[in-house]
Amino acid sequence: MVPNVLTIAGTDPSGGAGVQADLKAFSAHGAYGMSVITALVAQTTTGVAEVHEVPPEFITAQLVTLLDDVRVDSVKIGMLANAEVIRAVVEVLDRYAPPHVVLDPVMVAKSGDRLLAPEAVGALRDELLPRVDLITPNLPEAADLLGEPELADVDGMPAQAERLAGLGAKQVLLKGGHLSGESSVDLLYGDGIAEFLTSERVVTTNDHGTGCTLSAAIAALRPQRPDWLTAVRESKDYLTEALRASERLDVGHGHGPVHHFHHWW
Numbered sequence: 001m002v003p004n005v006l007t008i009a010g011t012d013p014s015g016g017a018g019v020q021a022d023l024k025a026f027s028a029h030g031a032y033g034m035s036v037i038t039a040l041v042a043q044t045t046t047g048v049a050e051v052h053e054v055p056p057e058f059i060t061a062q063l064v065t066l067l068d069d070v071r072v073d074s075v076k077i078g079m080l081a082n083a084e085v086i087r088a089v090v091e092v093l094d095r096y097a098p099p100h101v102v103l104d105p106v107m108v109a110k111s112g113d114r115l116l117a118p119e120a121v122g123a124l125r126d127e128l129l130p131r132v133d134l135i136t137p138n139l140p141e142a143a144d145l146l147g148e149p150e151l152a153d154v155d156g157m158p159a160q161a162e163r164l165a166g167l168g169a170k171q172v173l174l175k176g177g178h179l180s181g182e183s184s185v186d187l188l189y190g191d192g193i194a195e196f197l198t199s200e201r202v203v204t205t206n207d208h209g210t211g212c213t214l215s216a217a218i219a220a221l222r223p224q225r226p227d228w229l230t231a232v233r234e235s236k237d238y239l240t241e242a243l244r245a246s247e248r249l250d251v252g253h254g255h256g257p258v259h260h261f262h263h264w265w
């Protein structure tokens, strides 16, 4: 059976990040994609111009309307904008308890623009994080969640992932994309086991939406794979290929998008 996969996230009219990236990644992994939009973002490859936040009651309305009709097999959560939206999402998760919830704790866009109010980080950490199955922070987000300095190399990743798991998420995928070096190293921590996941670092400026793509691919694959490690490994391999395939695109003048190729090409 094809899994029904939902993204709860903000938009990117240039199609590289947010809801648009998530739906492409869902399709590329054979899932049926659905979306609840938290914010309309005027952004492209060069940065964010403006954010139009959706009122929390309307996010609840979108979620309840959808969940009352459709079976949801897995959820990816991205940009949430503010603490009220976080609380609206928490309430719905409590009420419907969908399986396989992946949280990409989006805080700042690649351009440096904030996508989550600074005062909402506490609500994300204390109210949402304990209710999700997997969180996928990059190194600045991990540091912010823990109130620690940002890691500058891979050595501290296992201990930091363990501390993040201590905040309540069952699995932690700590992403090392912001480090330099020949490989791009992430770490999956769960059930007391830490596993480094290494891929070739693709030399490209088309790295807009890498985090969105990875977490969406994981959410699409998890209902179709036996465990998190298998779903995460396959998603990271897909992302590396999508980064390579981005050389076929000509989109914008800044950080371009990755290309969501389909396996049947």
Ligand SMILES: Nc1ncnc2c1ncn2[C@@H]1O[C@H](COP(=O)(O)OP(=O)(O)OP(=O)(O)O)[C@@H](O)[C@H]1O
Residues within 6 Å of the ligand: 017, 108, 109, 110, 137, 138, 139, 175, 176, 177, 178, 184, 185, 186, 199, 200, 201, 202, 203, 204, 207, 208, 209, 210, 211, 212, 213, 214, 236, 239, 240, 243
């Ligand atoms: N140049 C690259 N080559 C290969 N993999 C990369 C590269 N850059 C990032 N990645 C991988 O992309 C994924 C996302 O990592 P990153 O740490 O950049 O997340 P992010 O900052 O949340 O992304 P974004 O906010 O741009 O969506 C990780 O699996 C990381 O290893």
Ligand SMILES: Cc1ncc(CO)c(N)n1
Residues within 6 Å of the ligand: 009, 010, 011, 012, 017, 018, 019, 041, 043, 078, 079, 106, 108, 109, 110, 115, 208, 209, 210, 211, 212
């Ligand atoms: C809507 C949205 N979500 C996430 C990111 C992070 O890349 C972005 N730039 N825009």
